[in-house]
Amino acid sequence: xxxxxxxxxxxxxxxxxxxxxxxxxxxxxxxxxxxxxxxxxxxxxxxxxxxxxxxxxxxxxxxxxxxxxxxxxxxxxxxxxxxxxxxxxxxxxxxxxxxxxxxxxxxxxxxxxxxxx
Numbered sequence: 001x002x003x004x005x006x007x008x009x010x011x012x013x014x015x016x017x018x019x020x021x022x023x024x025x026x027x028x029x030x031x032x033x034x035x036x037x038x039x040x041x042x043x044x045x046x047x048x049x050x051x052x053x054x055x056x057x058x059x060x061x062x063x064x065x066x067x068x069x070x071x072x073x074x075x076x077x078x079x080x081x082x083x084x085x086x087x088x089x090x091x092x093x094x095x096x097x098x099x100x101x102x103x104x105x106x107x108x109x110x111x112x113x114x115x116x117x
Contacts, residue, residue, distance in 0.1 A: 052103045054104065055080055058076050072109045077102060
């Protein structure tokens with residue numbers, strides 16, 4: 001973790017305000033530019049990597065048992081879609097999470113196809 005991120009975390013933890021802030025207020029620290037934060041918000045954020053890896057694992061398991069790449073992809077995508085529909089009430093439907101599930105499903109189908117040959 002970078003020095004700026006650690007200092008920002010410490011400042012937020014203790015509620016410290018910069019010296020030029022009016023008394024009784026806490027100034028919001030400046031966020032790094034989007035290019036620096038891309039891993040936290042893009043397709044490679046940890047939550048989406050979990051979606052892709054779980055879809056891959058589930059799809060590969062089904063694919064190895066059935067020896068059908070389509071079954072591998074369909075099972076992973078179905079479970080991912082069901083989860084996003086369920087999340088619609090709580091967190092909101094996230095199409096990028098579903099895209100991460102699709103990436104894992106495609107990898108599972110590809111590996112299943114390679115093994116089944």
